[in-house]
Amino acid sequence: MSFHFSKLSLVKRILVLSILSSGLSISATAQQQGVHHQSAQYEAPTDPLVQKKLEKWRDQKFGLIIHWGLYAVPGIIESWQLCSEDWIERDSTVAYEDYKKWYWGLSKEFNPVNFNPEQWAGVAKKAGMRYLVFTTKHHDGFNMFDTKETDFKITNGPFKSNPRADVAKHVFNAFRKEGFMIGAYFSKPDWHSEYFWWPKYATADRNVNYDIRKHAWRWNQYKQFTYNQIGELMHNYGSMDILWLDGGWVRPKETVNDEVRSWGAAIPEFSQEVDMPRIASMARSAQPGLLIVDRTVHGPYENYQTPEQRVPENKIDNPWESCLTLANNWGYVPNDKFKSATKVIHSLVEVVAKGGSLLLGVGPKPDGTLPTEAVDRLTKIGQWLEVNGEAIYNTRTTDRFKDGTTYFTQGKKGTRYAIACLAEDAAMPATIEWTGNAPKKGSKVKLLQNGKTIKWERQGEKTIIHLPALDKTKGAYPAMAFSYTAE
Template sequence: MKNKSIKTGQNSSFLNINRLILVLFVCFSSALSAQNEVHERSTEYEAPTDPQVREKLAEWGDQKFGMLIHWGLYAVPGIIESWQLCSEDWIERPDGMAYNDYKEWYWNLSSVFNPVNFDPDSWADAAEDAGMKYVVFTTKHHDGFNMFDTQQTDFKITNGPFKDNPKANVAKYVFEAFRKKDFMIGAYFSKPDWHSQDFWWDKYATPNRNANYDIKKYEDRWKSYQDFTYNQIDELMHDYGQIDILWLDGGWVRPLETVNDEVRAWGAPIPEWSQDVNMPKIAEMAREAQPGIIFADRTVHGPYENYQTPERKIPETKLDNPWESCLPLGNNWGYVPNDSFKSSAEVIHNLVEVVAKGGNMLLGVGPQSDGRIPLEVVKKLREIGSWLDKNGEAIYGTHAIDYFQEEATFFTQNDKKTFAIVCLKEDQKTPKSFSWSGNIPKKGSKITCLQTGKTVDWQLKDGKVSVQVPGILKGEKLPALAFSFSN
């Protein structure tokens, strides 16, 4: 598909369309987040057998808290990532604009995407300040725009106005910045590519998210798409340093035999043909280049879904399989102007609940089109990190236990200690004491308040532990207080 160029400041209709899209998006963003955009968690799990994968998976499980960065063309107008290209009935676009015109306008955002303030070290600083330990970066979303210097297509960040910037190969420098801080590195990659003529072929309409032609009839075209996908992932595995996680999105692109009643119940359109990208071949190559790499082939239960990924939700109970809740800080994954962000206390409460139930939490953050993370986001990340600086012992390197929750108190454990984490309402002042009836400390145990590092008085009466809050904290407004005692 050839793109017509659109220059900012010279095309008022381009700007007017942007404004209209933003108005519409504010109106229906909540509906989008509640419908097909959400990836359900598969309930089947197949544990990996490779010792190196199991070792890395255990290391990842100890990290607990990561950053998911959605960044691409969608940041320019500040709209939902990729999905407005998709012609399904839950998607809204500007009235009076033909669908094909919209797609052409969207593709042409590549001619104006120029993130002159891109500073990946500042991103890594913000994540470190938040207490995060790993990162997952969108090398390519469903729209097919590549945030790395792939040689398989010209639709990429290194082929636009940013191409002469020393850090034009964005993914390379993001990974390097986070790697310098000892973060585990995750490469997000979309299996569907709506810009590719081997996925969405211009010969036919594009009625939904799936390949728009009969793959059984055009096997050579789908083989070309398999090769394209393999070659792009091959580049990421060989040219971008150590990668710990290959985070594959677009779970509807899957072998037909993996579509079961559970998948059908999710409501996404399912074609009559297999959209198999040949994961065995990809996996063999990836693990040869990156021994022990973790695969998160989202929702496709089997050997390439090494951990499960419930989206925008926390499971109702403890899960024994490796899992990760991916939750956006705002209502949206990418940058949208005037987005409504969660408070730092809500994020901390989510993290505590996720960890107590045995999972990791991946918090979504969207940089602006100029490359900067919004200041409000940076501030919230610091607030989260400030709490973790004092209470992180109750989070990192812990595991879930059977009695993991009692009302607003959650419990975690490591090899030596048990932790009780009491989540407080945002307008609640710290009371004089807390109590719980499960996970009773042994007689004579010392209980320590992690916020102060000091031991506290406690007593056991009628099967209930009552813990005194240090005087210095009484009346303070804190998101949560964590206490530790020996197992």
């Protein structure tokens, strides 16, 4: 049976309710099937300006990625329900073509009248975040910036008369004013473009739906379309630090390896390359030193690696970030389950001790406001970083990065930091112990929580820290950080 959405508004409401009810149930599957795994190979950049920018980025440690687009209106898992793959769940009574028409039609409903990027930036700064990645376009092809390449954009709907209709511009400006490094997320695949999903054919999966070898003209049009849009972002939206490219299945065929095949998505027999050398040359001409993150496409245009929804098991010397969601989904989903501030802090500590940065995902609501749960968690994370950030920012790894649940980092002048992660339901212990990374004999150990020197002793290979009288409330301290001079 095929529903026709133009006939009855009730039918649309029923469909939306069906989607909402299924959103959380499929989120775990989505996170598995839609994720980008970390590249197994890394090629360091040779451009001195890029190297300098990369070192600056490695000092920031904690960033915010914002997924916001049409998918926020019904509250579903980003663009993925547009994709016709067997892990995607939709209402079985709705024809796929009708579903797509309904989804594209959300552009006539998306009206974020309470959009306030200064509030977003203020919350992120108080959270201790230092860099931003904002979704200018996800796989659905809906543009959150005023592109001239298509009318499928936020500036061509009910929000177009708003003085802040060019959403990306105002987001970038607000975060720039707060001192953030600025990154533009951009999807290489565009499921709305007739040059990627040609209406002549069905859309079998996430890939281009025609044979590029037989229709070279059409694919060349798509490459130019992609080049032009990235050019707009690089030339018209102020100073950029990061071009963060998603959709790693759009890549040169010669870069497809067993790692890519393990994703479970179909791999075409032809190359889906968009001419990254040309794009990179143009982008860096406009933005010298620009970091380019062509996710999972190992080579000169993946300046740092991006394991998604996981923290690597071991320390990694290459530049990298773990991309984790604050809730279960990247975008806004009603009644989503948010991680605790303690859990995020523990992830941040682990990531940094292993040499990475944490990029935390938050999805604003369709009206343009941040979920109250997100603000609450971010505020608590910031309170911890305000007094313990010395052990996180501008640090690098130590040879032995952990002992049990205590992690170690090192400042650029040699100061060693021990960060003991405490269980959420545990009261403050009287002592904290670790093996290895011992303080130098006679050196002072400072508790970053209050800035005071505290008692410590050495028993064989074990360091024992005697904690002062602090709040014994369970969960009062997610982690305790100490600074000292190591042996």
